[in-house]
Amino acid sequence: MLEKRQVEQEVTTTEEDVLNLREEIESVSQRGSGASSSVSIDADTITVNNEDEYIQITNQLDQSAEQGFTWSLLDGQGYQNLSWTTGVAAIEGEDTPGVVAFRSVAGEDSSEITYRVEFRNLCSESSGEVSKVDIESDGQTRASGSTEITFTNDGEEVSNTVIPDGACEGRTTRTSTQIGIQLG
Structure with missing residues (x-):
């Protein structure tokens, strides 16, 4: 029983840390160029995927968890335009x-739980702007282990992007806020 409570506390702590990470990245993105912050997370592995643009945090648990x-979604709304889903843009107000x-992967005596912090193209139907x-x-x-994740707002970049389908079809301007991540 004590072991189960320890595992539950570990999961709760990691979830709080990951939610804080997403909130801090979003906050830094809104504060303008040069803004920065950092979050400490203790995890078995922390990975930044530059191609699909997400941060993944994985922990091994000493007991089996529900398979998934x-x-x-632990936090956020809508599945559009994520690395494992379809769609070119999510809709502001809906997502x-x-x-x-x-997600978790269960083993016989242990399991692995993975969290992913991810941002996506977000289209404003009223203004026609796409941001990310x-x-x-x-x-x-x-x-791995106790890691300080530091992120800095490197400014905005405007590019021409054509949204091929959906409510924002044909939009051609995309403003992206560049967030540089450092693991240390």
């Missing part, structure tokens, strides 16, 4: 700019 091969998703928080590692892309 598919991603579920959130960023999400925290999780782009995250990319400024150095190493993998760390």
Whole structure:
């Protein structure tokens, strides 16, 4: 019973840390160029995926958890335009700019739980603008143990992007806030 409570506390602590990470990245993205912050997370592995632009936090648990091969949302709204889903843009007001998703893989005596912080293209139907928080590692892309994750707003970049379908079809301007990530 004590072991189960310890595992539950570990999961709760990690979830709080990951939610705080997403909130801090979003806050830094809104404060303008040069803004920065950091969050400490203790995890078995922390990975920044530069290609699909997400941060993944994985922990091994000493007991079996419920199996969940598919991603579920812990925080955020809507599944459009995430690395494991379809769609070119999410809709402002229906979806959130960023999400925290999780899944678990159960073993016989242990399990692995993975959290993912991810941002996506968000289209405003009223203004026609598409925006995104782009995250990319400024150095190493993998760390383990107690890790300080530092992120800095590197400014905005405007590009021409054509949304091929959906409510924002034909939009051509995308403003992305560049967030540099450092694991240390």
